[in-house]
Amino acid sequence: MRTFIFLCLLFEEFHVRFLVLTTMSTISLATEYRDVRASEILKQIENGEDVNLTDCRIIGELNLSEIEVETVPNPKYSELLESGFFDGEDLKRYGVNKDLKVVESNIKIRNSIFENDLDFSNALFNKSLFFVEGNFTSTVNFLCTTFGDFASFIGATFGDSSYFLNTTFKSISLYGIDFEEMWVRWDSLENSLVFDGLTYVKLVRNFRNLEQFEEADAAYYQYRKLRQAEKSWILFQKEWPWISFPKCGDIFMWLTCGYGVKPFRAFGFGGLIVLSFSFFYRGWPAISLRSEEKIDRICRLLPERLQRFIPTIDWPNPGISRLEPNKHTQKVSFWDAFYFSMVTFATIGYGDWYPKDKFRKWVMIEGFLGWLTLGLFLVTLTNVTIRP
Numbered sequence: 001m002r003t004f005i006f007l008c009l010l011f012e013e014f015h016v017r018f019l020v021l022t023t024m025s026t027i028s029l030a031t032e033y034r035d036v037r038a039s040e041i042l043k044q045i046e047n048g049e050d051v052n053l054t055d056c057r058i059i060g061e062l063n064l065s066e067i068e069v070e071t072v073p074n075p076k077y078s079e080l081l082e083s084g085f086f087d088g089e090d091l092k093r094y095g096v097n098k099d100l101k102v103v104e105s106n107i108k109i110r111n112s113i114f115e116n117d118l119d120f121s122n123a124l125f126n127k128s129l130f131f132v133e134g135n136f137t138s139t140v141n142f143l144c145t146t147f148g149d150f151a152s153f154i155g156a157t158f159g160d161s162s163y164f165l166n167t168t169f170k171s172i173s174l175y176g177i178d179f180e181e182m183w184v185r186w187d188s189l190e191n192s193l194v195f196d197g198l199t200y201v202k203l204v205r206n207f208r209n210l211e212q213f214e215e216a217d218a219a220y221y222q223y224r225k226l227r228q229a230e231k232s233w234i235l236f237q238k239e240w241p242w243i244s245f246p247k248c249g250d251i252f253m254w255l256t257c258g259y260g261v262k263p264f265r266a267f268g269f270g271g272l273i274v275l276s277f278s279f280f281y282r283g284w285p286a287i288s289l290r291s292e293e294k295i296d297r298i299c300r301l302l303p304e305r306l307q308r309f310i311p312t313i314d315w316p317n318p319g320i321s322r323l324e325p326n327k328h329t330q331k332v333s334f335w336d337a338f339y340f341s342m343v344t345f346a347t348i349g350y351g352d353w354y355p356k357d358k359f360r361k362w363v364m365i366e367g368f369l370g371w372l373t374l375g376l377f378l379v380t381l382t383n384v385t386i387r388p
Contacts, residue, residue, distance in 0.1 A: 033057040033113060042067050048104045056112040063119040064101050071099035072124060076144045076166045096144050096166070097122040109134060121145055121163070131156055142167050153177055164188070174199050182206050186215040190222065197223065213387055217261035224250065224259040256373050257380040266377035270370065274341045277366045281359075282337035345370035 036053060038060035044051050046067040077098050080086050086094075101123045108130040118136060121143040129147065133155040140162040151172045158179035165183050174195040179202070186207070200223040207216035228250040234243065253259050256269045340353045344366050355363040 031055055031111065035059055038062040038116070039066075045069070045103055045105045045107070050106040050108075052106075052108045053112060054110045056109065058109075058112060058114045059116075061116040061119065062114065063117070064103070064121075064123050065119065067101075070102045072102055074098055074100045074122060074144060080166075095121060095141075100124040100144070100146065102126065108132075113137065117141070124148065125151070128152075136160070136162070139163075147172065158182065169193075174203075178202075179206070181210070183210065186212075186218045190218070197227065200226075211387075213384075217384065221259055221261050225254070228254065253376075257376045260376075260380050260383055263377055263380035263384060266373050266380070270345060270373050270377075273366065273369055273373070274338070274345050277341040277344070277362070278334065278338040280362065281340055282334055341366065346374070347371050 033055055034057070036056045036058055038058055041051055041053075041058070041062060042064070045064070046069060074097055077091060077096055080091055080096060081088070099122070103123055103125045104127065106127040107125075108128075109132075110130065111133045113135045115137060117138045117140075119139075119141045121141045122145065123142075124146045126148045128149040129151045131153050134153070135157045137159045139160045140158055143163050144166045145164075146168040147170055149170060151169060154173050155176045156178075158177070161181045161183065162179060163183045165185065167184070167188055169188060169192040171192050171194065172189065174193065176196060177199055182203070186203075189203075200219060204216050204220045204223070207213070207219060228247065231247040231250065232244055233247060250259075256266055257263060258265050336353075343349045343353075344363055347367055347370055
């Protein structure tokens, strides 16, 4: 019994020592930040020296307007002025300067905390800029800035508003960033952006919160295109490979409604389906006319000018036909086939034409495609016109 108690006490002491050592190790692994004044960084930039900092706490406002460097004319200023919507006073009030400050320094600041505002607006960075895993606790301003080289904000956290309006990027990485509110135009990011899917989703939500709905739709559209490209055509199962239905579904959504943000694509897709089935019905004995009077009345409504654009083709084996009096033969024009295809696609058949037995499945397929396409059109149109 005493031996058991002794072993328990020994184990308890070992456990306590282990916890103490683990806690001390964790504390020792915690990042220790050293304080660096913003004025020191600005002085390096003013002298054209490279900035390379890691695990720092930046004290003071990092504002390029406080230093004197070479300047060049700001093309955005002239562009906005010539648009006629702004005058010089308006641009000055919005923070758009006539000149850009040229920064020749290679700036790399990693895993650091920015205690105050960062204002790198109206600047031209000729070399790369790295703010990897930076923690920006206040406002970040890159208004009217041009990045001539790669800009990286990988893993950065923007605690307050960040401004990238009228900014030009050569290549920028926003992989794994977190932000509250980012003012940016999608067209400046579209062809130069490197980031993950989660950042795409955050950007789309950010655009919607700022009522930039067109930007949100454009970002979401590109996000879906990239996701579609990543999916394989073949899914390899245990025994047999299968066609990737998710990829086929994405392609169908891309063709019919632009992933839910381009409703009028349904007209192009629907027109292609209707024309394809029109030639199919015209070239094969697929359907028959139930009532000659009805189809004649419909054909008379077609504008004569429109009929001139369709050449008269003498098909040897037509797919649909018009039953003539005193004859058992059928003659079908292109407009007969087009009419039947249209009413089938729109699922509003009048009953004057009907499919032959062997071709009913094709009529069902066209009707299903029409029902699905029209449904997607209405849903997408509602989505882009009625905003939350």
